[in-house]
Amino acid sequence: MARRKVLPPAAAPRGEMAGPMAEPLHKALIVRTALDLLQSEGLDGISMRKIADLLGVKAAALYYHVKDKDELLAMLADRIGSETELPEEGLAWRESLRQWAVRFREALGRYRDSAAVMNATLVSGESRLTHAEFLFRTLSEAGFEDADVPWLAAMLKNYVLGFADEERRLAERARGDEASLSELETEQSDRFRALSPERYPHMIRLAAYTVSTDWDREFAFGLGVLLDGFEARLSGRR
Known part of the structure; x- marks a missing residue:
């Protein structure tokens, strides 16, 4: 697992006190509170009023x-992204991208609706810009065309975001129905097997x-297929 980074709080004006411990109000505190709210209520539950309360x-x-909620969400996305450690220097491009994807998924998995937060915001914060630069540099140095x-990045x-969102959605559905993932899997399998064999023979068979x-095996499989495609495209240029 990637190590969790601790962000230093920004300076705050005198006199603005928050919470029972009277910690001065600053951006890092606001983001930390928004992160707690995200965990408890999800993206739809985040509002400036609730955070202030x-x-x-x-x-x-x-x-x-x-400035506004949009900026808050961008800061929240950057905070979540900051928990993705960049791979060490000197790795082959494919392994470097693989490690980044695995660590990004791990970071997303720590927070409810994290993929939705990422998708709702533009890349603007220091952390997300650093990761975009890493992807661009790795792919460029591997020899892919600039365009x-x-x-490719x-x-x-988007593969990681989509996978993490699906993973979270099914896991939350299992919790919401007070059923384990194993029970949900059995329920879904029985539903498929009850379909018409004339119309859906392959759905039943598979x-x-x-x-x-x-999840881990499926993620690794999809990631491997994606990187195989990258590699095939690169080989075709040589």
Whole structure:
């Protein structure tokens, strides 16, 4: 697992106190509170008013540090992304991208609705810009055409985001139904097997594989297929 990074708090004006411990209000505290709210209520539950209530301040006090909710979400996305450690230097391009994808998925998996937060915001913070630069540099130095580099980077990022979102959605559904993932898998398999064999023969035959929840294996498989495609494209240019 990637090591968790601790972000230094920004300086705060005197006199703005928050919460029972009277910690001065600053951006890092606001983001940390928003992260807690994300965990408890999900993306739809985040609002400036709720964050202000949790901090024990007026909502207007937040706007001294954060322009609006869009900026807050961008800061939240950057905070989540900061927990993805970059691979060490000197690795082959494919292994470097593989490690980055694995660590990005791990970071997303720590927070509820993290993929949705990422998708709702543009890359603007220091952490996300650093990771975009890493992807661009790795692909460029591997020999991919300049015009292809942004697309390839987006494909890799979107694969991880899509997978993490699906993983979270099914896991939350299992919790919501008070059923384990194993029970949900059995339920889905039985539903597929009850389909018409004349109309859906392959759905029935492959039911056990379709509903499998071996997340790590599935993620590694999809990532490998994606990187195989990258490698084939690169080999075709040589």
